[in-house]
Amino acid sequence: MTASHAAQSAWVRWRRARGAVVWVAAYLLLVCAPLLLLLSGRVPPGAGLWWDLSMAFGFAGLAVMGVQFALTARLRRATAPFGIDIIYYFHRLAALVGIGLILAHWLIVRVAHGEALGSLDPLEAPGHMSAGRLALVFFLVLIGTSLWRKRLGLEYRRWRMLHTVVATAAMLLAVIHVLGVGYYTGEGWKRWLWIGYTLSWVLLIVHVRVVKPWRMRQRPYRVVEVRAEGGGTTTLTVTPDGHAGLRFAPGQFAWLTARASPFSFEEHPFSFSGSAEQPGRLAFSIKALGDFTRTVATMEPGETVYLDGPYGVFSTERYPQARGFVFVAAGVGIAPIMSMLRTLADRGDRRPLLLIDANRDLGSVIFRDELETLRARLALRIVHVLEDPPVDWPGERGRIDAALLRRVLPAALEGHEYFVCGPRVVSEIVQRELHALGVGLGHLHFELFDMV
Amino acid sequence: MRERLARWVALLTVLVTVSLSLRFAWVHNEQSFAREGLNDSAPVALPAPIEGGEHRGRVVFDRNRCANCHSVAGEGNPRYPLDGVGARRTRAELHDWVVGAAALEAVLPSSAYRRKQQYQAMPDDELDALLTYLQSLHD
Numbered sequence: 124m125t126a127s128h129a130a131q132s133a134w135v136r137w138r139r140a141r142g143a144v145v146w147v148a149a150y151l152l153l154v155c156a157p158l159l160l161l162l163s164g165r166v167p168p169g170a171g172l173w174w175d176l177s178m179a180f181g182f183a184g185l186a187v188m189g190v191q192f193a194l195t196a197r198l199r200r201a202t203a204p205f206g207i208d209i210i211y212y213f214h215r216l217a218a219l220v221g222i223g224l225i226l227a228h229w230l231i232v233r234v235a236h237g238e239a240l241g242s243l244d245p246l247e248a249p250g251h252m253s254a255g256r257l258a259l260v261f262f263l264v265l266i267g268t269s270l271w272r273k274r275l276g277l278e279y280r281r282w283r284m285l286h287t288v289v290a291t292a293a294m295l296l297a298v299i300h301v302l303g304v305g306y307y308t309g310e311g312w313k314r315w316l317w318i319g320y321t322l323s324w325v326l327l328i329v330h331v332r333v334v335k336p337w338r339m340r341q342r343p344y345r346v347v348e349v350r351a352e353g354g355g356t357t358t359l360t361v362t363p364d365g366h367a368g369l370r371f372a373p374g375q376f377a378w379l380t381a382r383a384s385p386f387s388f389e390e391h392p393f394s395f396s397g398s399a400e401q402p403g404r405l406a407f408s409i410k411a412l413g414d415f416t417r418t419v420a421t422m423e424p425g426e427t428v429y430l431d432g433p434y435g436v437f438s439t440e441r442y443p444q445a446r447g448f449v450f451v452a453a454g455v456g457i458a459p460i461m462s463m464l465r466t467l468a469d470r471g472d473r474r475p476l477l478l479i480d481a482n483r484d485l486g487s488v489i490f491r492d493e494l495e496t497l498r499a500r501l502a503l504r505i506v507h508v509l510e511d512p513p514v515d516w517p518g519e520r521g522r523i524d525a526a527l528l529r530r531v532l533p534a535a536l537e538g539h540e541y542f543v544c545g546p547r548v549v550s551e552i553v554q555r556e557l558h559a560l561g562v563g564l565g566h567l568h569f570e571l572f573d574m575v
Numbered sequence: 576m577r578e579r580l581a582r583w584v585a586l587l588t589v590l591v592t593v594s595l596s597l598r599f600a601w602v603h604n605e606q607s608f609a610r611e612g613l614n615d616s617a618p619v620a621l622p623a624p625i626e627g628g629e630h631r632g633r634v635v636f637d638r639n640r641c642a643n644c645h646s647v648a649g650e651g652n653p654r655y656p657l658d659g660v661g662a663r664r665t666r667a668e669l670h671d672w673v674v675g676a677a678a679l680e681a682v683l684p685s686s687a688y689r690r691k692q693q694y695q696a697m698p699d700d701e702l703d704a705l706l707t708y709l710q711s712l713h714d
Contacts, residue, residue: 147584151591158595162602169603170653179596187588209577216585224592238642239652249643251686305684306654436577564576571578 135443142204149201150190157186160316161307177231178307184224185297187217188262189324191290196327197335197431206436208571215269222262229259251303254296261293272575282575283388287328294325336385339429342366344405346426349419354487356410356455357420358396361428362403369433372440373399373466374459374542376570377432379407381415381422385429391415392572394459394544395433399440400469405430406462408489410455437542437570439463446538447475451523451553453545454482457489459570460544468500476501479531481508481523481549485516506531523549525556536561543569632708635701639694644687647712659714669709673702 158179169175193201194214202210232239245253265286268275272282298321301308308314348360362368371377376394383389397406411417437459439448448467450460457480467476482488494505508519508527519527533539541562543553550569557567636642642651647658664672671679675691683691694702 143580147587150584151587154588155591155595158592158599162599166602169600169607170656172600172604174653175603176596176600179599180592182599183592183596187592205580206577209581212578213581213584216581217588220585220588220592223589224596236646236652238640238650239644239646239654241640241643249686249690252643303686305686309684564579567576 139204139441146201146204153190153193154183154186156320157182157317160313160320164313165310167306167309171235173231173235177228177235180224180231181228181301182307184221184228185294185301185321187221187224188290188294188297189321191217191221192294192324192327196331197434199434202434203436206570207434212571218266218269222266225259225262249303251300254303255300258293258296258300261289261296265289265293269575279575280388287332287388291325291328294321298322332386335431339380339385339431342429343427344368344430346422346424346428347404348424349422351420352408352489353491354410354454354482354489356408356489357422358406358408359419359422359428360397360404360406361430362405364427368402368405369430370402371395371399371405371433372438373462374438374440375433375435376459377405377407377430377434380429380431381426382418389415390429390431392434394435394462394570396458396461396465398465398469399462400466408455408458408461412455435570437544437568439467439540439542442540445474445540447477447533449532449539449541450476450478451541451543451545451557452478452480453523453549453553454487455489456543456545456550458544460542461490461493463542464494464497464501464503468497473502475533476503477506477531477533478503479506479508479523479528481545482510484509484511485513523553523556525559528553528556528560532560539566541567543567547573629704629708629711632704632706632711635697635705636708639697639705644690657709657712659712661710661712662714664709666706666710669706670702673705673709 161182191214194210194217197207205213241252242248243256248256268277268282268285268289272279277285298318302314302318305314308317343364344361345364346359347362348358350358350360352358369377373395376392378390378392380387380390393407393409395405396408397404409416409419411420439445442448448463450463452460460478464476464478467474478494480488480494485491488507488509497503498505506519508521508523509516510520510522512518512520519531521527541557543550543557545553554567554569558564636647644652644655646653646656660669670676673691674695674697675683675688679691680688697705
């Protein structure tokens with residue numbers, strides 16, 4: 124690595140870190156903005172520490188919930204430094220912070236001044252109090268249905284619709300609650316600023332559900348090839364239809380809508396599996412695992428699909444300074460890794476690469492032939508691991524474990540970046556083992572998915 | 576690594592919102608602390624036992640859930656305490672405040688103004704007792 128190369132990669136890392144710090148600061152500022160607004164100008168007299176603390180918790184909780192709309196709006200620039208998967212992960216944590224604050228708001232009043240809550244009966248209680256109660260119930264429903272979607276037997280698409288509708292309703296009810304009480308927001312300008320600020324989050328729904336799908340519909344993609352890869356996997360190749368398409372980094376993914384309108388909630392995330400050097404042909408390798416993925420094999424050239432992407436930070440592209448790369452794939456987890464290998468090959472990259480590819484049996488190895496040809500174009504070592512190998516199989520057998528990793532990993536772990544992709548259980552085991560073998564967390568890369 | 580960052584930011588969110596909320600509570604109450612010291616939140620001296628018309632008035636006060644919005648001796652909604660209201664307002668003024676007289680529309684929050692309109696339908700003897708009770712509230 125030359126001195127200028129090192130300086131360049133340090134610059135890239137610094138810019139990335141700066142981007143992350145700026146966005147985290149922006150997030151915290153947005154969450155604090157309503158309380159800062161209510162603290163500015165003339166402040167009305169308080170009603171005791173506990174009472175005003177409770178009200179502050181209510182405003183803070185609502186602000187946290189409001190910014191949730193921005194976190195999930197798939198804003199590409201804001202999510203780029205982190206990876207959108209971690210944004211969704213954070214969205215879950217923030218929901219717990221928000222509901223904690225809102226419950227504290229209710230609980231303090233309940234304990235310290237129970238009479239102020241008034242009647243539970245909506246016919247008797249003031250409308251804004253019932254609105255507040257209902258908002259609290261809706262927020263709890265949002266969190267419950269998200270944490271236990273599968274246990275509740277809630278289909279993913281249904282859940283997404285429910286989530287959007289209930290979240291919007293909860294926010295609006297909370298706004299009615301605050302305005303009905305109308306104490307801190309009593310002064311005219313504060314009132315309007317607060318309403319504008321809070322409702323602008325809800326307006327993001329219009330961006331996500333109307334503006335963005337409309338733009339997607341203006342940029343359709345046409346299916347040009349549907350190829351069976353073996354192992355129940357199909358590669359769908361699409362090309363931009365009448366527009367420039369998109370550029371992705373190998374390892375990234377996009378949300379794909381097929382046989383449905385972009386306005387529907389019917390979209391699924393898939394990794395690009397083709398080379399980033401050939402952006403005119405976007406390939407997705409999809410394994411038939413569920414209702415939607417099973418229909419992919421039945422698709423025909425000429426059909427129209429819509430894409431929202433690219434997203435994700437699971438990419439060799441982010442580590443130009445790496446001395447080499449280690450990839451661990453299980454099953455269809457090979458798809459984004461294939462994209463990285465193909466791209467590295469197209470660029471004539473000569474850095475040492477190791478691929479550990481785990482599959483059930485020889486027949487379910489995806490891209491087996493192409494991996495052989497890539498071996499000639501790259502400094503690539505491939506270790507196939509089969510759970511159920513043929514009798515005369517000379518290679519590795521069983522599952523990926525610490526002993527196997529110790530056997531096949533390069534002697535010098537430093538300077539390498541590690542990419543792990545596969546079913547969650549496998550991925551977590553491999554991450555743990557690699558970390559135990561001395562791979563730093565900053566060099567261990569994986570995509571978080573299947574969170575709901 | 577990234578998960579750890581997410582957890583840190585979540586923790587930071589808790590710290591920032593809670594400390595700002597504490598600040599919010601303090602700013603709203605520092606004047607009354609300056610006036611009355613830190614014992615402010617301790618209940619005021621127990622109200623003297625009430626009897627006769629005042630007692631009937633207190634029953635009316637409870638039945639109409641006045642404590643949803645008002646407190647007496649720390650009981651009820653502390654936002655609009657009624658302690659001492661008997662010394663500050665005349666009986667006629669108290670009457671206007673209870674039933675939400677038209678002149679108060681600009682002063683009261685609209686939800687409070689609407690709710691007070693209902694009390695215009697209160698039987699005269701009940702309203703009378705309530706006013707007697709309110710007049711008895713001295714600091």
